[in-house]
Amino acid sequence: MTENPSLSDWARTLASNWEARAALPSRDLFVASHPGWNDSEAWERHASTELELFLAGLDLEWLKTVDALELGCGSGRIARGIRAAARSYTGFDIAAGMVAAAERRCAGVDGMRFFVGDGLSVPAAARDRSYGLVLAVAVFIHCPRAVIAANVEQAFAVLAPGGQLRLSVLAYPDDPEGLVVSQEQIERATAAVADDMQRVIDNLTPEERRLAFDTYYMGDRFRYAELAPFLAEQTGGTVELYRGDPGAIYAAVKKPS
Numbered sequence: 001m002t003e004n005p006s007l008s009d010w011a012r013t014l015a016s017n018w019e020a021r022a023a024l025p026s027r028d029l030f031v032a033s034h035p036g037w038n039d040s041e042a043w044e045r046h047a048s049t050e051l052e053l054f055l056a057g058l059d060l061e062w063l064k065t066v067d068a069l070e071l072g073c074g075s076g077r078i079a080r081g082i083r084a085a086a087r088s089y090t091g092f093d094i095a096a097g098m099v100a101a102a103e104r105r106c107a108g109v110d111g112m113r114f115f116v117g118d119g120l121s122v123p124a125a126a127r128d129r130s131y132g133l134v135l136a137v138a139v140f141i142h143c144p145r146a147v148i149a150a151n152v153e154q155a156f157a158v159l160a161p162g163g164q165l166r167l168s169v170l171a172y173p174d175d176p177e178g179l180v181v182s183q184e185q186i187e188r189a190t191a192a193v194a195d196d197m198q199r200v201i202d203n204l205t206p207e208e209r210r211l212a213f214d215t216y217y218m219g220d221r222f223r224y225a226e227l228a229p230f231l232a233e234q235t236g237g238t239v240e241l242y243r244g245d246p247g248a249i250y251a252a253v254k255k256p257s
């Protein structure tokens with residue numbers, strides 16, 4: 001990586017790192033890095049809780065009438081859940097290995113299609129329709145700001161009027177703005193999983209450790225106050241933020257009807 005990476009340098013680096021993670025039998029560890037990632041029941045439970053968080057407040061009757069696009073679909077963890085909630089599902093990912101895993105996981109379900117993306121834009125084949133909902137779940141928490149900006153602009157462009165883009169980014173844990181839970185609740189929740197998470201880390205193979213810690217894995221952080229202006233600048237849309245935990249900020253970027 002050069003000292004001042006360009007957008008295409010970043011796209012190459014992200015693609016190569018995620019392709020390496022996708023090639024591991026433990027790719028799902030990188031798709032959802034939480035205790036219980038290798039227990040199918042816990043993994044499904046975590047996936048549906050996360051999807052609910054991203055769909056919070058949406059009119060679910062309306063959602064059934066619109067097409068959904070998932071940016072950074074990974075191995076298809078939440079793809080079938082999105083498909084069940086929307087008229088159709090399109091997913092894409094920067095890593096072909098992730099797309100192949102997602103196709104395997106969703107085989108036989110109608111109204112689903114997957115594409116490989118270039119890390120900076122919506123694949124041309126997916127631009128054949130406008131979407132009511134574009135979701136980027138746990139994707140931008142792994143991206144540098146310039147890549148987030150490019151993707152947000154592109155994702156907003158394929159939204160239908162009245163549609164919205166929902167995404168998450170990394171927060172600064174010491175930034176209290178927007179937090180709706182108390183410090184005490186946060187400490188309790190963090191303590192509850194700390195030992196299990198440490199066990200996950202202790203059990204990483206050298207290659208998993210390298211791909212989690214020695215390559216670009218976690219993305220750029222945002223202060224709560226700067227995120228809405230940043231997203232509005234890329235899109236011209238209306239931005240709403242929500243933040244249930246200190247580690248992340250969730251955003252809905254809406255296109256006027």
Ligand SMILES: C[S@@+](CC[C@H](N)C(=O)[O-])C[C@H]1O[C@@H](n2cnc3c(N)ncnc32)[C@H](O)[C@@H]1O
Nearest residue numbers: 018031072073074077093094095098119137139
């Ligand atoms: C932590 S996984 C989350 C996958 C899925 N959204 C989920 O929640 O199960 C992040 C995924 O984003 C993909 N990704 C990272 N940067 C991307 C980019 N710039 N464009 C498209 N996909 C990207 C990775 O390949 C990886 O599959």
